Structure formats: C-alpha cells, structure tokens
Amino acid sequence: MSADATGAAIAADRPHDPLPEPGSAAERGARAMLGDPVRVAIVGASGYVGAELIRLLALHPHVRIVGLVGRERKGDPLAGIHPHLATRNLHVYDRVPDDAEAVFLALPHGAAAGRIDDYRANSMTVVDLGADFRLRDAADYPRWYHFEHPRPELLDSAVYGLPELHREELVTVGRKPGAIIGAPGCYPTTTILALAPLARAGLIEDLVVDAKSGVSGAGRDPKADLHFGEINENVKAYGQFTHRHTAEIEQELGALGPATTNPGVVGIDFLPHLVPMTRGILSACHVRPTHEVSQVELDAVYAEAYTDEPFVTVTSSPPATKHVLGSNEFRVWCGLNERNGRILAIGVLDNLVKGAAGQAVQAFNVAHGLPEPAGLLQLPLAP
Amino acid sequence: MSADATGAAIAADRPHDPLPEPGSAAERGARAMLGDPVRVAIVGASGYVGAELIRLLALHPHVRIVGLVGRERKGDPLAGIHPHLATRNLHVYDRVPDDAEAVFLALPHGAAAGRIDDYRANSMTVVDLGADFRLRDAADYPRWYHFEHPRPELLDSAVYGLPELHREELVTVGRKPGAIIGAPGCYPTTTILALAPLARAGLIEDLVVDAKSGVSGAGRDPKADLHFGEINENVKAYGQFTHRHTAEIEQELGALGPATTNPGVVGIDFLPHLVPMTRGILSACHVRPTHEVSQVELDAVYAEAYTDEPFVTVTSSPPATKHVLGSNEFRVWCGLNERNGRILAIGVLDNLVKGAAGQAVQAFNVAHGLPEPAGLLQLPLAP
Amino acid sequence: MSADATGAAIAADRPHDPLPEPGSAAERGARAMLGDPVRVAIVGASGYVGAELIRLLALHPHVRIVGLVGRERKGDPLAGIHPHLATRNLHVYDRVPDDAEAVFLALPHGAAAGRIDDYRANSMTVVDLGADFRLRDAADYPRWYHFEHPRPELLDSAVYGLPELHREELVTVGRKPGAIIGAPGCYPTTTILALAPLARAGLIEDLVVDAKSGVSGAGRDPKADLHFGEINENVKAYGQFTHRHTAEIEQELGALGPATTNPGVVGIDFLPHLVPMTRGILSACHVRPTHEVSQVELDAVYAEAYTDEPFVTVTSSPPATKHVLGSNEFRVWCGLNERNGRILAIGVLDNLVKGAAGQAVQAFNVAHGLPEPAGLLQLPLAP
C-alpha cells in the first residue's frame, strides 16, 4: 500500500464524465480542493465514534467542522465531554446547522433512518456510521436487529461504504445530491477485507470467523460489564450465534461470488470476543478451501486485491492489533496450513478508525472526489 | 461440581486392592493422612510455574516443602526471587534433598527426562510439568519439539496427568514407587476438557480450536515480545500451524474414540493468541458435528461427563477467564447454533493453576490417595 | 511477620478475665472453636466488597454463611451476580436471618447507622465496612461526608477495626453482645499503618501523602469514568483537598501522639490517584521529620511496631502492590533520604482484602477470640 497515493485520482481522472450535479458531494469536493472546505456536521458527537470523527475531521485539510450535535446539549464546550479534544475549542448543540454540506451520524441503530429526510432536504451527504444503511435486504433488520426498517425504499440507493469493495459506487453516488453512505461495522470490515480475495477466488468451502475486540466498540455508555474491574484480566466470548454483524459479513462476501462457489459464506460461524484492551480488532478466519491451493496462489490473490489500496497492507507474518493503533490501516496475512490443507486469514484494524470513523472519512473522501487519504495520514501509535 | 467433595474416596474405597507398595505414592499419602506430610521438592522454583507450585503446596494440609531448586542458587532467599512469597521464609538451592518423596519439575522441554533417574532412584514420585512425559509416541518429540526423546522407554509407564480422563491410571501408578506423571499443557487441558464429551459421543466431524491466553504461559524470562509495552493494548496470533500443544490435543481426543468416529480430531486447526492479560486461557472450539444433535443431547453428554468432577463446572452461558482466576477450576459451556447446526464449546481456566501447578497438585493428590481437592480449595479472585 | 502465628493467643490467654457475656462475640467464638461455627450474614453482597467477604468467609474454618443480602433480591443465585463464586451455591435475599450471630455491612455511607438497631436487637456483632462508625467526632460526618450522623451516641462505643492499633479494644468490645466495629477505609489502612511507627516516635513535622489505587475501591456500580476505556492507559488524581478518608487518617495518627509532637498530622496534604489496575493501593508518605534521625533508628521503630504482627511485613526495599495481591498482607518500607534528611514511608495492600473485607474478618476474629489469621491465610497471587 501507499497511504500517500492520492486515491483521488480514481475519481478525478474521468474526462468523459458529465459534470457532477450542483449540491452533490463531488461538486462540493471540487470546491474544497480550491480552498472552500466542505462544511461537515457530526451527530452523536458525545460518544467514542463521535470523538474519533472530530479528531480526524478537525485536521482534515479540505473540511471544516460547522456543527457538533449531542443529546440535549446547548452549546456545552467539547472539553467537558472529550477532554482530550479540549484544545479545539468546539461546542455541542442540539441540531445540525442548515448550511452543513455533509453530516456524519454516529447514532444507535434505528435512529439515523428516522432523521435522514431533514439532512437530504438540504442536499447533505449522509454518512451513517450505524447499521441503518448497511444491509440491502430490509428483512435483515427485523431478523438481526429486531426492528422494522422505517425507510426500506432507501436501502437500494445507499452505498456500503467500504471503499476497497465499493469505490466506484461511492464515486457515482457522490455525483448527485443527498448521497447516503452506510459505513460498515467494525467486525465486518475486518472480516470482509480479510476474506474478500478468497471469496473472489471461490475458495471458501467452510468458514469459522473467530474475532477479538477491544471494548471501545461497545460504546461509551456506562454498563456494568464494561467496568474496568470486569474487563481487566478477562477474556470472554459474547453474542454467540446471533451477533448482528453476521448479516453484513454474509451479504458482502456473498456478493463476491455465487453461493455455489463459496458455500462457506452462508450461515457462517461467527464468534466475537471481548479482550482487555481499548482499541483494536483481530479477526481470525479459518477456511477449509473448496479445492487444493498453494501459498504462492494465495499470495497472488491477495497481492492482486490489495497492491494498489492506500490503506491495506498484506503482511508476511500474522499482524497484531497494535501495529495499526490509531491509524486507518488494515493489515492482513493469509497462510496455508501444509499439514491439513486449510487456509488461515488474519486481519487487524483499529475499530474506531478503519472500523468506524476513519473508514467513514475515507468513504466521504471518495464520494467527494477528494484525495482518498486526506485527513487519514496519521501513522500508528506504538508502543 | 463440588470442590469440597473428596475425590479421595475414589482412590481410598478399594477394600479388595492389595496394599500399596512401600515407597509408593499411595503409601506415603496414607501416612500423610495420619499426620506425616509428604515431603516434596520443586525443581524450577524460580519461574512462574514454580512460584505457583510453592503458593499451593505451602498451604497444602498434607505436604511439607523440603526443597526448592533453581539454577545456580545457593540458599538464596525466596523473597528475592518471588517477593509475593516472602512471608514463607524459604530458600532456593541447587539440588533436591535425598529425603524428598515427590518432586515437581517445572523445567524447559527436554530437561526433565535427563534428570529423572536420580529422583526415581530415591523412589520419588515425579510430576513433570514440562512436555517430556506427555506424549506416548516418541516420534512426536522430534516432530513437534525438535528433539529426540532421550528415554523413550519411559513413555509407556508415564501417566498423562489429567485426572478427569486418567484418574484410574493415576491411582494405579501411585501404588508403585517412582511413578511418573506428565502434567498436561495449558492449552491442551482447556481444549481437551472442553471437547472430551463431544469426542466420546463421536460428534466431531470438523474442528477449529481458536484459543486465547494471558502471557504468563510464556514463562518469566525477559523477552522483547513480552515487554509490557509490546503486550499491552495488543492482540496477536502466534504459533500458527505448528504449536507444540497440538500433538497433545490430538493424542488425547483421539484416544476417546476411533478416528473414523471423530474425523475432526486428526490434523486439527489449532490457533493460539496472546491477549493483554497475565493469567487465563479461553479455548473456543468450533465443531461441525458428524450428525444432527439437539441442545438437550449436548447438555446430557456434558452433565454425564462432569457432574461428579470436583473441579469442572458446566455453565449455562459462555464463561470468562476471570471467573476462575487463581483457582483450580475449569468451566465449560457448550451450545448448539440453531442457524447452521454447528456446535460451539468454550472452556476457561487459569493457565498457572488448572493449566499447570494446580492440576499437577491435583494429579499428585490422586496418585497419593489424598483428597483430590487438598490444597486447591481457594476460590477464584475477582474482580 | 508470621501469618501462621495465632494472634488468637493474644485474646485467649487471659486466665483472670471474667467469662465473656452470653451472646457476645467472644462467647460465640469460643463455641466455634469447639465445632459450632459462628453464623454470619453479609449485607451488600452484590458489590465488590461483598463478593470478597463471601470469598473469604466461605472458607473460614470457624464460620458458616447463613445469609446474603442484596437490594431487592429474592433468592437469586449468587452465580448470576458473582460468577466467580458460582460453585458455592449460595443465594441472595432481602433480609438478614434472625439467627445470624454476626453481620458484615458493605453499604453506602450512611446506610449502616440506620439499620444497626435491628441487628443489635438480636445481639449480632456488627462489622461495618462503610464509614458510619469510623470517626469518633460526630462533627466530622457533616464536614467530610455531608450528612448528619443519625446515631452519634453510638460512636463512642464503636471500635475502629484496625487490629494493629486497636486489638485490645476489639477484644474488650467482643466480650459483650452487640459489638460495633467500624472497619477502616482502604487509604487510611495503608497510610496509618505506614506512618504509625513514625507518629508514635513523634517524628512527623510535615506530611504529604500521595496515594495510588486500583479502581475496585470505587465500587461496582457502572459509572462513566470507571469504564474500561476511560481507566485503561490513564492515571489521574482525584478528590484533591477533600477526600473523605483524610478525616480517618488524621484521627488515628493524631491519637498516637499530641499534635505538638507531630504537627504534620494536622491538616495533612492527602492526594489519591486512580491507576489502571483493579486491586491494590500504594501510599507514599513523604515526611519532613521533627528532628534528625538515622536509618538504624527508623528500622528500630518499625521493627518494634510490627515484628509480632501476623499481617504486616517490614521490607528492605520499596514494596509493590502486586506483592500482596489477593492476600490480607500489609507491607511497608521506610527509608531516610541522606541528601535532604527527609523520610519516605511506603505502604501497600490489596484494597479489597487488607483494605476492606480481609481486615474486617481479621477484626471479627479478634473480637470473637478466634485465631486472628483464620480464613486469611491465602498467599498473594502473582504474577
């Protein structure tokens, strides 16, 4: 990968395309490159994902934060809510300013779909970091999230905001006003990116996904089981058999090849764990392949998939979550177990960056025709 | 389970058995019950497992510690090596006293087999906490441990010290002098106990074992990758495809039924991870069953296997490692995924207790005819 | 120290004392030694201190737990509240059984004083682990705790349950029914025991107490600032200038000598910090001495104070909190700074054991004439 590469080129270099529509993401992005930053708002600014959006967007060279929205806040200083961001001198209000051009929603499941009309009425690009616009099949919402989707007719027009798989769609949707981007979940990003090359190659006969996450993915609300005393020196599985992110993983991997090609991506065995750390997800994907394959072939499919990706690195040994802490990087390793012919793919990311806020910014950049890594160049923090 | 239950009954209540031989573990255990404690020594007292053996044996009601052996120590006070044990006023020397009746060996792989003759010449019971007496097939040592076993002829007479599977053998071997007990590894204990009921039921068609461990399992020697700065806020897989404990797991699960019955226990997919905590192992065992099975049937096979076990609890929801911290408990949960018909079994233990020192003491107790929970009653420490 | 020493001797060997009154702690303790355990109840069993009381009392050789009380619990299994204690098969109810002989109260400040009459009406020994019976001066409650003490007339009869300073009073109060023991706070225990020898020697001219605690001392209730994500990788001071434990420290150190002797124990500078760990307190006590003193003299005053104490160890280098984790031990080091003539005393303990539940059991033992270390012999857990 080369995080310095300007993914923008992908969107910009289209001489035969018609001009983007007025009020579209692409038109606003073009203006931003000329010095008029895109005016963005963040709804759900009080949570962990909200904080991370602020951290990234505050230093984004083509963006200006014009609104922070939290529940029932009337101009409260951000310093009291997120002390680490105190130097930015921002305040939290109860509504998005009308002149915002894009809005990032970091809300509980189901809340975004109910508010989206207001934002679209003002031609804002909507980047939803919740689940409301991730799934294509409305029936998946009652099945996995236990609510009826209030606006199923919008699902078709939303783009699943994983640039590595949907970059073209993000570009396209960004050329009209009111684009909706459903930013992926943290486990799905880790797992889909780890497995996409294998799925494309039709290699997944049987699949076990065993994932481990830091606790920030569970949000900031105080809960008894997120108390330091409960998490520290403790590992536990949770959400066995019913974790909501399963639906996304199956949807996206399933789209990379017919079920007959990858029978293992139907009814997958997905098990998440909570480990005593704040950030990071590691997804170990245990694959029994549909047919015999060599390490050389595996290396080739991963190289083909990711060589040009600005935020993906294929590693030569299993990566650790700390290798990407605080950055928008995704790292993946894929190995062949010579003893039994199985494949192991391991992906890591920072759940609040590439698994949430960073990826949302990346998708926002693509839709707006901005350089894809803009605002996301920060290197991982270690130790 | 009932940790108060005296597993000793199993060993003691054998009216028709001949008397144990003089100098045997059982004879010495019988004397201990009358007030003459078994004299034990610990070799490898400077490490983490050594410390844990001291912690447990120092308060064992039927044992007296008569010797601590560390590398090149000449009476050094234990307080300088293990400050937490300073109040015991013990010292570390360079050899086992001749009057020891049992010796616990916490040594690097390959070291125990080279020393064992000295101990057996004095009729000591040998409880080896390394790998030298765990595997039955001498060819497994070069294959998994990269050394030729120096005393392959002893492998047959050693007992794999997992009381839940080999209690009768422990009793038998304890009735003659010079018993050799190969105490199981930490991952194998977690995994074998989690899966034994399924293996006995012939249910394992396909098996993925994804395990997570605290760092104390890697020993106390300073290593760059065990530095706090490297482990903290980090999760990583390691030993992929070649972890030595795989051999034990396959040996023991394979012995519970023919390979044709459980094809999944041959060439298993075992992947360990290091997580940022000191103690604890969680083993998630993903099983595709040989045939359809119900939750009720699963509950029955686990209940049958473990109801009377003093240190095993079958739980109704996935257990966490902190539920057993500092204790000799093993907890296991087994669930059926209704969506895809797969089985998930999750086991947890404290790698230094039930995964090492505690289990060694438990096996020692059984071989000596002592109450099985003697010295092991301490409850888990939480939070 | 010698934790095996039976502090009981101190209480038991009093041939000329009159017999303890019927229904008194001492009478019940004497019966317990003959095989009839003291029947104890724990109120506030759902919290961290409650769990720790259960962990210790469940294995106490002279005690039987006859009641666990939590808020609005109707026979809920303990396993659901404290999974680590699941094997004990206990249940939580909403009231103390009438036949309890002693009751341990782990309640929010102010709650114990309001309930105590019920318990005393049944001649129960009351061991309060809250603050309601720690302070002698009723005016200290509004000043430090912001409530008027509802039963100021009881304060005189309560004993401050720090056996190292008040052993004789605990013995005396245990000889009559309805004894009230106010078990000390965690910071005060650490600080008072670290400084008592210096206070007795009249050495404290000026005093800064800088303490560091794990988060379990803040209780189990979910709070935003105790979320793992907030505590992990974080150190912060809190309660600056107004921490309630200041009152106890001044009361107890002040009682060891006139203020003119130790001017530094009036208006002390006490600053606690929260560090990212679950258990443990370290109190660094910076003393400017009233007069020049040598290291030899310091060693002598600490040796004199603590040589015979079953749970106190004077160390030759600064102790760490992990040296006492999970045990009832207190360790202290005192050094003279040759460069500037100042004294530094550092004490450590486990805040839930010697700083709460363990100390309460220790004081209970003394009052009941039981061996002082009964139920408290467990060695520290490390690593």
Add this chain to the structure above:
Amino acid sequence: MSADATGAAIAADRPHDPLPEPGSAAERGARAMLGDPVRVAIVGASGYVGAELIRLLALHPHVRIVGLVGRERKGDPLAGIHPHLATRNLHVYDRVPDDAEAVFLALPHGAAAGRIDDYRANSMTVVDLGADFRLRDAADYPRWYHFEHPRPELLDSAVYGLPELHREELVTVGRKPGAIIGAPGCYPTTTILALAPLARAGLIEDLVVDAKSGVSGAGRDPKADLHFGEINENVKAYGQFTHRHTAEIEQELGALGPATTNPGVVGIDFLPHLVPMTRGILSACHVRPTHEVSQVELDAVYAEAYTDEPFVTVTSSPPATKHVLGSNEFRVWCGLNERNGRILAIGVLDNLVKGAAGQAVQAFNVAHGLPEPAGLLQLPLAP
C-alpha cells in the same frame, strides 16, 4: 494554547537581525520553507524514542528522513524492527549519511558526547535526547550518572531544549552551524513545566514531587522487571532518593529564581513510580508556599506563563495522562488547598512525545526557524 499558532513567528519576525550563517539551522529551515526539506537522520532508531521520532518526522512537512541508524544494522527494513511503521518503507543502517543536516540522537547516557564531533564536523544540528547535554555543571554527571563527562567544554554552548523556558536561546543557537540541543528528560519536562510559574513567583518553600510513569520511559530492552506479568496490576516506586532526573529539575527550577526565593527547589524530594500503562507521566507537585497566596493569584501566574504557548494548556481541574496520549501537549492544573494553605500543581504529558521525541522536534523547529508546531499537530488519542 493554540497549537495552530505558528510559533515560527517568534523566530521569523526579526527584521534587524543579521542573516543566519550558512550551514546553520536557521538557514536550512529558511530553505525548507521554500520547498527544500531539512535532511535529518535518527541515531538509535531501534528503540521506542527512535520509533517515535520516525513517526513524527516522517510526516513533518519541512523535513525529509535521510538516515536511520541502529546498532549493527545493514539495511534492515524498518518493518521488522517497528512493525507499526512498516508502510514507510525505510531501512536501518550503521552510520549517518554525510549529507544529513540535522541528527537526532536517542542513545544511552554517555554515548552522544563521544560521537558528536563527527556530526558537527559536517555542520549538522545535533538534538540529543539523552542526558549528555542537559546539565550545565560537569560535576553533576559523576554525581547523578556515575560517569565523567568526556566533553565538559561543550556543556556551555548546548541549549536545554525546553522551548517554553529557552526559546530565545534555541533561536540564537540555531543561527550558527553545529548547534547542540540537549532535549529534556520526561520527568523534568513534566515537573519543570508544572512548577515554573510558581518558581518564577518565588512561591516554593518546600517541595515534594511524586511522579507516575508508564513503562515505555524505561526503554525497549527486555528486562525481567518490565515483563508484562510483572507490570500488569502493579504499582511501585523506584529510584527513591537517587533518580537522575532530580538534577535537571533542580537546575532548571533553580535558574528561575535565587535559592533564597525558592528554598524548596534545593534538595527536592522526588519520587517516581511505575504504573501499569505504556505511555504517560503525571507529576503531582506538592508545594508549601513561601507566603500566603490566593487561587486568583495562582491562576494569574499560570495564565501569564502559558497563554501564548502552543503546546501548554492550563486546565480547570486535574488533568489525566490520557488527555494528551500520543500528542505533544502538556497540561497543567494548579490548586490552592484552602484547608492548609498548600499548593498542588499537577502536570501531564506523553513521555514519548512532549517528554521526548515531540519536544525534540519542537526544539528543532524553533532552532531552524520553522513553525513551532510543524509535524506536531496530531490530536491526542482517546479512549
């Protein structure tokens, strides 16, 4: 503070100054502003501070890394040494390229002074992150560091690289070739910045500095006492009475006023602790003032000292280390204890950034006439 403020203005806006000398830092900085980046090398690139220098300098807009030096490395890829920096595609060699214009030295104490002639011969700016150029009095080296300084004649020309106290000197030294900057230690930065306003005001009658640090300050070499199992769940004091950083603190605070004004800054009581986290230092400075002072007066002296500082924030409540994690920020709070008239000043920083690499870059920027926050704008990372 305003991190966006261009501290460069301080250096740049000097119309009457003569032009900087050719080969000087200032001349090279001026060229860098025109597009020709300063060519920098890092010696000691394999350690934690080295990694942090790479992390910051790799994205510095006016710098190009032209050399990384580690012990006996011959072009080893950085990815193998610091996996988190793998995407930068850098390599480690055994010598500094001759065309480097500035060199950052992250070496053990005593190593820098021995090598410095080579670098100065090539007119490089030398920024030493070790202790060799921090102290003005050569006699302090044998006293605190136990070695004779090999080049005492250089001490006078070196500048103590704390921009908040020595900005003018940094500007001056940067106008001639071969500037030597001794970047401050981590504890001294925290403590000096926390206390400088009080020292200038002549308020320090008596001083206790009680500091807490994460373990990364101890470097990356594997040591038994930095093993995760030893640090986790543990707090301990160390270096009592003799910590080397004491000398720096006394030197710098002493320079802010005569000893008669601040008697407390001579022979200070400095006690560091190790807490279970990777990054961060909190320094609690307990001050008995020379005379009565009000909170309003305290607020005024801190505001005066720091209002214009780009990396210092005065807070209204005690700051936590996590508020500045990964950033170059320093935060400080100062409060008056109304009860006893004492002052408490608490400072926090990230020991690897403002306590080491970040501060070195900040000082480098000032000396080169670059914008002071260049390369240092990254916001803190939380949670």
